Amino acid sequence: MATTLDKVEVVTVGVGWTGGIIAAELAKQGVQVVGLERGKARSTEDFQHIHDEYRYAIRYELMQDLSRETITFRNHRDERALPMRQLGSFLLGEGLGGAGVHWNGQTYRFLPYDLQIKTMTEEKYGKNKLGEDYILQDWGISYEELEPYFYKFEQTAGISGEDNKNSAPRENDYPTPPMKETPITKRFKDAAKNLKLSPYHMPSGNLSENYENPDGQTINQCQYCGFCERFGCEYGAKSSPNVTVIPTAEKTGKFELRTHANVTEVIYEGGKATGVKYIDLQTGEEFIQPADIVVLTSYVMNNVRLLLNSGIGRPYDPESRTGVIGKNYCYQILPGATGFFEEEKFNTYMGAGSLGASVDDYNGDNFDHSNLDFIHGGVIAITQTGKRPINNNTAPNDTPNWGKEFKSQSIKYYHRNLAVGVQGASIPHRNNYLSLDPEYEDIFGYPLLRLTYDYTEQDRNLHNYLTEKSAEIMKEMGASRVEPREISDHYSIVPYQTTHNTGGVIMGGDPETSAVNNYSQMWDVENLFVVGASAFAHNGGYNPTGTVGALAYRAAEGILKYREESGQLVKIVNDRKHA
Amino acid sequence: MKKVTEKKTSKMSRRRFIKNSSYAAGGAIGGGFLGTVLSKNLFGNNNENQGQKQGATNNESTNYNQALMYFTRQSDFEILSSATERIFPEDDNGPGAVKLGVPFFIDHQLAGSYGRNDREYMRGPFYPASDFQGYQTRLKRHEVFDVGIQAIERESKNQFDTSFVDLEGEQQDQILQKFQDGEVDLKGVTPTTFFELLRSATIEGAYSDPLYGGNNNMEGWMMKEFPGNYMSYINEIDKKDFIKKEPKALRAHIAH
Known part of the structure; x- marks a missing residue:
């Protein structure tokens, strides 16, 4: 029997970037917040032995323990979904700070085009550019409205960067200057300029200098040690919730963190969320934590799964195209090209997670799509993130993946290859969605989340076009041999691609087609906020964290507003074209 | 077995690798607390000697781990x-x-x-x-x-x-x-x-x-010219030429 605890004002499920931001902003205003985190506590002290590729990048020590819970996956609705038994395609975070501990720090803002993608696409290219199986939707908020929240996140995280004419317009400079120029970033920029493109230094959550944020938290200068993605930072130089918003929340005295607290259900009574049920993983005890306001701040997958397992909201049905929970799951398309340099060696073992250079000339609607068979695009970039030897054995395509030739070629080219890559936008399709699995369960007996996902024609066309552009840049960089990337026949759950999963609890202006309003408040349950990339109506052509941070600051403001006003914070705008 | x-034995023994290589100076740790903590390992050796000590253990006496x-x-x-x-x-x-x-x-x-x-x-x-x-x-x-x-x-x-x-x-x-x-x-x-x-x-x-x-003996890393575990490349990241460094293993991170 579950023990019912004393009621609190706000409870958050998950304490990563979004849970940390909500906790900090509310606690600073005197609101009592409890943060439930199913993993363990950790901080910079825990990362002093982090330079271990095998433990962290291969065996995934910082990631989710799948023996307790995973997802199931299938490409198509007529297939049987099977469990993702090992991590592969994406790396789910677990523990205090969530994926904000092991991210790279590449921190962009989505474009004005992203937020009004349906309106702007139809205005320019007519109503049927992609066909009716694609579910384009505006986000229910304009870029101008969201701009201050982007800046707020960048200030908290101390983002290092420089403005660019093709990126989203900025009211203020980045809090810190761009990271160092290296022979690799310079080479990319020179090539891009020769091709009449507009390169700029990648906006970075690995900081170019020591920085104190507006909450008084210090982030250190990046040392370019080359251990960033999949690792925590031993130097406190990668912006993470653990060095910013979590200590900010803690120093108010109004925030209580409970680790090893695995939430299994949101309790829903009389049209409202009354609290959450969780299991203490160390004792096995079950608790009910009542709260005035419940905020789901876990990763995309778990935000969706908790709603479905709690019977909250209308589940999406791809057949009738009704319902919203699980709808518009998107991923990211990864075009690119590898260049092999016979005569040169680069210091690719050095680097930082977001050390790089980018161009936005082929992102969003920055280029004309009238004669193209896709919409949107993506940021084309080179990165110098630190190549480690187990995971980097790049050799020309005709090389076997074991044996004598593999060994000599992978050693030869270790410091002699560079890659240009794209974060390609992902456009929702009616058959790509999240639902509950009918067969597989977690260790507590709750259904697993089921992912149904495959590449679309839009994805393939975008991939091919941007791969060609990437190869042009790589050629201009002087590679002796350029190999374009290929997109596989179907999406595979096996090889690592990207941890940029989005959608499932999307925001918008109309409750018929979206789950939350632009404060991340649920249309159906006014005291339940669902925050994170689960709110993305589609995935844009950038790494998502900058936009996640902006939405979280917007949600925090909404929660404070809701405490004063109650009710729905946003007026409904009906847009039934998709119904 | x-x-x-x-x-035949490896053509590139560890000693020869060290002899033939012109190492850049060891990476500076950017002015923080780690510099002090990490300058000694379990045996009290400084980082530069650490690799050779491991080599000696593996090559010249019994490795009981095997x-x-x-x-x-x-x-x-x-x-x-x-x-x-x-x-x-x-x-x-x-x-x-x-x-x-x-x-x-x-x-x-x-x-x-x-x-x-x-x-x-x-x-x-x-x-x-x-x-x-x-x-x-x-x-x-x-x-x-x-x-x-x-x-x-x-x-x-x-x-x-x-x-x-x-x-x-x-x-x-x-x-x-x-x-x-x-x-x-x-x-x-x-x-x-x-x-x-x-x-x-x-x-x-x-x-x-x-x-x-x-x-x-870190010979996998040496073949690939991967230096293992350095705390900082901040003074080298913008250099044009390839920099070859003596590899260091995590052993160097165990404080004395």
């Missing part, structure tokens, strides 16, 4: 050793899997959480998977290795009437290729799954920190 261990934690029959371990050496052979670049300690690395890994898939979803039911759905066997990794190694020996005897460890290198490659191509019958797991595990574990053993028992 006999065949592989008797091959014994079996998982395998029960030495013949299975010898088949594994021969197979890893074909996947990552000794050549002009330097040592192969056996000299790097890869077979012991795999044996030790199979005895622990890797071998038992401790952090992975192993609940049933189990169904055949499409090529895009990943690992779906009820066998754990240590069992996959058992089944796979026995099948290697069986295939070798069927095809060449000889034990796998006594085959010529090219014949061993033919057998391994059949596993990679899925042309062998295995019970409970696909041959391709087994081969991919064997292949990736071999590479992991060649290049992981020497603390795991592979990458002996």
Whole structure:
């Protein structure tokens, strides 16, 4: 029997970037917040032995323990979904700070085009550019409205960067200057300029200098040690919730963190969320934590799964195209090209997670799509993130993946290859969605989340076009041999691609087609906020964290507003074209 | 084991590598608390001597870590050793899997959480998977290795009437290729799954920190000119020429 605890004002499920931001902003205003985190506590002290590729990048020590819970996956609705038994395609975070501990720090803002993608696409290219199986939707908020929240996140995280004419317009400079120029970033920029493109230094959550944020938290200068993605930072130089918003929340005295607290259900009574049920993983005890306001701040997958397992909201049905929970799951398309340099060696073992250079000339609607068979695009970039030897054995395509030739070629080219890559936008399709699995369960007996996902024609066309552009840049960089990337026949759950999963609890202006309003408040349950990339109506052509941070600051403001006003914070705008 | 261990010694011994290399000065740790903490290791040596100390331990005295934690029959371990050496052979670049300690690395890994898939979803039911759905066997990794190694020996005897460890290198490659191509019958797991595990574990053993028992004397890293574990490249990241550095292992991070 579950023990019912004393009621609190706000409870958050998950304490990563979004849970940390909500906790900090509310606690600073005197609101009592409890943060439930199913993993363990950790901080910079825990990362002093982090330079271990095998433990962290291969065996995934910082990631989710799948023996307790995973997802199931299938490409198509007529297939049987099977469990993702090992991590592969994406790396789910677990523990205090969530994926904000092991991210790279590449921190962009989505474009004005992203937020009004349906309106702007139809205005320019007519109503049927992609066909009716694609579910384009505006986000229910304009870029101008969201701009201050982007800046707020960048200030908290101390983002290092420089403005660019093709990126989203900025009211203020980045809090810190761009990271160092290296022979690799310079080479990319020179090539891009020769091709009449507009390169700029990648906006970075690995900081170019020591920085104190507006909450008084210090982030250190990046040392370019080359251990960033999949690792925590031993130097406190990668912006993470653990060095910013979590200590900010803690120093108010109004925030209580409970680790090893695995939430299994949101309790829903009389049209409202009354609290959450969780299991203490160390004792096995079950608790009910009542709260005035419940905020789901876990990763995309778990935000969706908790709603479905709690019977909250209308589940999406791809057949009738009704319902919203699980709808518009998107991923990211990864075009690119590898260049092999016979005569040169680069210091690719050095680097930082977001050390790089980018161009936005082929992102969003920055280029004309009238004669193209896709919409949107993506940021084309080179990165110098630190190549480690187990995971980097790049050799020309005709090389076997074991044996004598593999060994000599992978050693030869270790410091002699560079890659240009794209974060390609992902456009929702009616058959790509999240639902509950009918067969597989977690260790507590709750259904697993089921992912149904495959590449679309839009994805393939975008991939091919941007791969060609990437190869042009790589050629201009002087590679002796350029190999374009290929997109596989179907999406595979096996090889690592990207941890940029989005959608499932999307925001918008109309409750018929979206789950939350632009404060991340649920249309159906006014005291339940669902925050994170689960709110993305589609995935844009950038790494998502900058936009996640902006939405979280917007949600925090909404929660404070809701405490004063109650009710729905946003007026409904009906847009039934998709119904 | 006999065949592989008797091959000629590596062309690039650690001493020669050090002699022929012009190392850049050790990376400065950017002015923080770690500089003090990390300047000494367990033995009180400074970082520069650390690599040689490890080398001496491994080359010139008995490495008691090189014994079996998982395998029960030495013949299975010898088949594994021969197979890893074909996947990552000794050549002009330097040592192969056996000299790097890869077979012991795999044996030790199979005895622990890797071998038992401790952090992975192993609940049933189990169904055949499409090529895009990943690992779906009820066998754990240590069992996959058992089944796979026995099948290697069986295939070798069927095809060449000889034990796998006594085959010529090219014949061993033919057998391994059949596993990679899925042309062998295995019970409970696909041959391709087994081969991919064997292949990736071999590479992991060649290049992981020497603390795991592979990458002996950091020679895997030296072949690749990967310097291992430095705290900072802030003063070198913008330099144009390639900078070759003496490798350091995580051992350097154990404070005295």
